[in-house]
Amino acid sequence: MRKLVMMIMGVFLPLNLWADVVFSNKTDLMVSIPNNESEVVHTALDMFRGDYKKVFGRNIVSLDKNASVLIGTIGNNSLAEKRLGDEVVSELRLHKEGFVLKVKGNQLYILGSDKRGTAYGILELSRLIGVSPWEWWADSFVGKKNIITLNEGFSKMEYPSVTHRGIFINDEDWGLMPWSCQNYEPSERKGEIGPKTHARVFELLLRLRANTFWPAMHKCSVAFYLIPGNKEVADKYGIFVGTSHCEPMVRNTNAEWNTSENGTYDYVNNRKNVLKFWEERVKELAGSDNIYTLGIRGVHDSRMLGAKTIQEQKVALTNVLKDQREMIARYVNPDVEKVSQVFIPYKEVLDVYHRGLEIPEDVSLLWCDDNYGYIRHFPDAGERARKGGNGVYYHVSYWGRPHDYLWLATNHPAQLYTQMKQAYDKGAKNMWILNVGDIKPGEYLMELFLDMAWKIDGIENSEKGLERHLLSWLSREFGEQNAKELLPVMNEYYRLAYIRKPEFMGNTRTEEKNPVYKNVSDLPWSEAEINQRIEEYTKISDKVVQLSRNIPVEKLPTWFQLVEYPVRAAAEMNRKHLYGQLARHGLTGWERSDTAYDAIVSLTNTYNALNNGKWKKIMNYQPRKLAVFGRIPRVKAETPMLEPENPLLIFNGKDYKRYKGEQPLMHGLGYQRGAVSLAKGSSVTYNLKTSKDTPDSIRVVVALAPNHPVEGFKLRYSIALNGEPAKVVDYRTVGRSEEWKQNVLTNQAIRETVHKVSDNKNLSLTITALDKGVVIDQIKIYGVRQR
Missing domain, CATH: 3.20.20.520 (Glycosyl hydrolase family 115)
Known part of the structure; x- marks a missing residue:
């Protein structure tokens, strides 16, 4: 079967070429729809009519059975149902809100299993001619086309997975x-x-x-x-x-x-x-x-x-x-x-x-x-x-x-x-x-x-599957080349926010009785960690500014809404708080934090002024006017900045050397996009290189995605160093405990175990998922000297 062919050219092709169905800027589109169709079907056709006008500059005209497009719903005695045949109709009847698109002869049939299925089938044509679902809500540009052909034999049946x-x-x-x-x-x-x-x-x-x-x-x-x-x-x-x-x-x-x-x-x-x-x-x-x-x-x-x-x-x-x-x-x-x-x-x-x-x-x-x-x-x-x-x-x-x-x-x-x-x-x-x-x-x-x-x-249930979905979304809105350059930017945008959301950067809390959380304060990060995070945000923010020069002027409003505002505003929010933390310790000037605050205000004003004020008042950078959103108060820190303990070794979940059971799945989750999901009963093993300075014991800190139990009321893994008896660790939380709060603010659940090192041979650390839902993000190894 020939697949959908999209031909954008200046030459008009005859409507009966290869018995295909042709959408063209040279002629109106003839559509047949029964009078007894539900209101939502006519609504969808009106939406497609507007889309067709934008793409081809032509109208949709109602006609009888000789129309190019015949629309119907099962049970409404339509030509589409009669001509598609019992086999197609019987299969479609099994699925609520499903639709079939099929080119047969020189006619396109759209048949829905019910009124919504028919409406979705009509709007599938809007997707095929290049109209984004966000054409109004994000001002996604609708490009002009000369011709699009649906080949003879083109067929598509779709229906929802969720009711x-x-x-x-x-x-x-x-x-x-x-x-x-x-x-x-x-x-x-x-x-x-x-x-x-x-x-x-x-x-x-x-x-x-x-x-x-x-x-x-x-x-x-x-x-x-x-x-x-x-x-x-x-x-x-x-x-x-x-x-x-x-x-x-x-x-x-x-x-x-x-x-x-x-x-x-x-x-x-x-x-x-x-x-x-x-x-x-x-x-x-x-x-x-x-x-x-x-x-x-x-x-x-x-x-x-x-x-x-x-x-x-x-x-x-x-x-x-x-x-x-x-x-x-x-x-x-x-x-x-x-x-x-x-x-x-x-x-x-x-x-x-x-x-x-x-x-x-x-x-x-x-x-x-x-x-x-x-x-x-x-x-x-x-x-x-x-x-x-x-x-x-x-x-x-x-x-x-x-x-x-x-x-x-x-x-x-x-x-x-x-x-x-x-x-x-x-x-x-x-x-x-x-x-x-x-x-x-x-x-x-x-x-x-x-x-x-x-x-x-x-x-696809994998990191590649998710990246393909995001890349396809970006390509639809901004073109393939821009999307390829933008994909790593958006991956980094989500990764950095996974570590700490922009709204959480003030180390404050809402609806908390403890007054310590009312005012902006230091995050538990060292000077080196702060500077690294500033650099990471600066890199993606600068890349967005650079890419914006490649965006056609007609797509800039969409670019600003979907990419530039969220990325740059998140970067400025981080700069505001991180420079503020450094300034509290006398490590930089306060003006850098203030400049970031001013940038957020400016970006938000630009958003609300887009398209001659169409979006005025839609974007507010300070919901509830919480302390985290304001200019950072110029106060001096009373305690020193954190000096973190450096681990002997650090692994991302994906750094395992071997696995047992089902192969771990990666989806791009985690602090370094290296988290792995383990099936129940499966295990991963990490090799720990040792030396003559290997300590008597090691402390293993495991950071996991803070999931809740999938089956029953337990969420456990076991951990063993070499052949030692495995230690069982349960890390579920209950209610709105302090541990749960820390978990959701950091997107990590932390557990520690101590293991005795019996000799200086290379060591192996094995983690086994005892329940469903175990996702390993990072593992850090620290030395423990026995006294």
């Missing part, structure tokens, strides 16, 4: 909300994020083949369903609207509950009013595509009221679930199992679940990460067998302890990939929701997440 795939707009106070209601969609009603804004969000979701949305829910924003037009625009784009863990029954409790009228939001002691509150929304939404979050928590991300102990909470939640299900059956569908519902065991609710709370089998369980990208619970065999399935709620933006990261989206792609791939392999296939903050600047991470949800095996 519900979407995003959660959260902590919108400093970006999306002020940008929307004060700039893009001005409103006299403070805090409105209206239908014009949501239409843009939903358009992006369709382009990214997503179908689910949790609206912004902070009290600063008007609740989604209280704004006229929001419900209708969600229906227009075929979006399932759901709500977060503390917003049951599609009610934004935080913004909508009125204590003065309804009393306390307390199901136990105020059940009548709470039920009435939920019932109003369920009646209003009957007939729309919604996902109903079940259960109850406090008004805003707090414990439920009226039940103090876990047992009392369990009893209350059992009754809540019964009432909510009866309400759905009454107003939405008598067969309640046909309505999408989800239960989210988040924070204290997870404790109640572990005490035996029974959730109806058809309700999906949505598991959560620890807010810092490490999933707390993976489905076990019983949970995987549930009819309702499982899902994951995952963060690339967060407000809370030990520190917010609401400014730059720097979660390591390999961390996101490995966590979500493991979740999928353990059965989390029904729903994936990504907390994206304000969408910007998390564009790449959002697309990576949704690409995985669409086609889990579309990215």
